[in-house]
Every structure is written in C-alpha cells, then in structure tokens.
Amino acid sequence: HAVSRLATEIGRSFGRVDILWNGAFGWIEGPLEAADVGALAEFLDASVRGPIMLTKALMPLLLEAGDAHVMNIVADWEFPAIDGLSAFIAAKRALAGFGVALQREKHGVLRVTNVHPADVASKGYDDREDARSLIDRTENHLIPLSEICATMIFIFKLQGTLVHQIDLKPLNQEIGISFIS
Numbered sequence: 001h002a003v004s005r006l007a008t009e010i011g012r013s014f015g016r017v018d019i020l021w022n023g024a025f026g027w028i029e030g031p032l033e034a035a036d037v038g039a040l041a042e043f044l045d046a047s048v049r050g051p052i053m054l055t056k057a058l059m060p061l062l063l064e065a066g067d068a069h070v071m072n073i074v075a076d077w078e079f080p081a082i083d084g085l086s087a088f089i090a091a092k093r094a095l096a097g098f099g100v101a102l103q104r105e106k107h108g109v110l111r112v113t114n115v116h117p118a119d120v121a122s123k124g125y126d127d128r129e130d131a132r133s134l135i136d137r138t139e140n141h142l143i144p145l146s147e148i149c150a151t152m153i154f155i156f157k158l159q160g161t162l163v164h165q166i167d168l169k170p171l172n173q174e175i176g177i178s179f180i181s
Contacts, residue, residue: 003050007057016068017061019156022051022095023073029084040087047091052098062110069156070112072099103164111162113155117148118169143170 010017025046028035055062055070062068075092096114103112148168155163 003053003057006054007061010058011061015061016065017058018065018068020055020058020062020068020070021073022055022070023047025050028087031084032086035087043087044091048094048098051095055098055102068110070099070102070110071152071155072096072112072114074099074114074116100164103162113163114165115148115152116165116167117143118167143168 026043028040028043051072062070072095074096075089096116099112099114102110106112151166151168155166
C-alpha cells in the first residue's frame with residue numbers, strides 16, 4: 001500500500017517517471033542454513049518483490065514519459081568468489097530475470113537495462129575522490145561508483161539503441177571463470 005501511495009504522489013507531483021533505478025536493498029550473507037528466516041524473508045521481499053511492485057505501480061507513469069528507462073542493478077555472476085551469498089545472488093538473478101522479461105513485454109515502449117557490476121567502491125570511499133586515484137589506490141580491484149554512474153548517463157542519452165545488459169568489471173578481475181548461464 002505504501003508503494004501505491006508513493007506512485008500516486010509521484011504522479012501528482014511530476015506526472016511521469018523517466019528513469020527507475022532498481023536494485024537489491026540490503027545484504028545477507030553466510031551459509032543458507034544459518035540465515036535467520038525472518039531476515040531472509042525481509043531481504044528477499046525488499047530485493048525482489050519490492051522492485052517488481054514498484055515497477056508495476058509506476059508503469060503508467062513510465063509509459064506516460066514516452067522514452068522511460070528501467071535500470072536494474074544486478075550482480076555480476078562471477079562475483080561470489082566468497083561463499084555464503086546464495087540468497088543475495090538469488091535475489092539479483094531474480095531481478096535480472098525480471099528485467100529480461102519486462103524488456104520483452106514492453107519492447108519498443110520501455111527500455112530496460114540490466115547492469116552487472118563486479119566489486120564496486122561504493123562503501124567506505126569518499127565520493128569526491130577522482131576515479132583515477134581510486135583505481136590506483138585499489139590496484140584496479142574495484143570499480144569506482146562514479147564510472148558506473150557515467151556509464152548509466154551514457155546509456156540514458158542513447159536515442160535509438162537499447163543496451164539490454166552490461167557487465168562492468170575492474171581491470172584486475174578475472175573474466176568468465178565461473179559464469180553460470
């Protein structure tokens with residue numbers, strides 16, 4: 001109900017939605033059998049059901065925009081170099097599947113892009129630090145959040161091209177070692 005109220009208020013205030021940015025909300029890790037059932041349900045509800053319900057509620061406003069874009073931030077499939085991320089990766093894959101299906105459903109009317117970033121320097125870093133400094137300091141193991149944002153802005157500006165999926169990796173990450181298709 002809060003999502004419906006939010007959509008109504010956005011509609012009243014702006015009349016349309018040009019960009020919707022969906023992503024997982026929170027983090028859950030550890031062996032699946034050790035996960036608290038309530039925490040797991042809350043995480044999955046916020047990370048899967050939340051973006052789908054928000055997109056549904058905003059669909060009339062997205063369609064009203066005429067050239068709206070849904071951006072789903074989903075995990076790099078190779079990312080789980082550490083164990084204990086099964087619920088997190090499941091939520092991200094669900095959001096990616098949603099993006100694929102939504103693009104097919106709304107083809108030509110709504111653009112949907114799934115962004116697969118690897119390790120992002122988004123927490124514990126000063127957002128005023130320039131990308132080159134961050135890249136050097138992390139020895140090319142992290143992607144600066146500013147570079148992901150610059151990529152998204154580029155994609156948003158495209159007029160006649162759909163970027164359906166994009167993988168972003170730091171220079172020092174191996175590619176293709178554990179891709180699941």
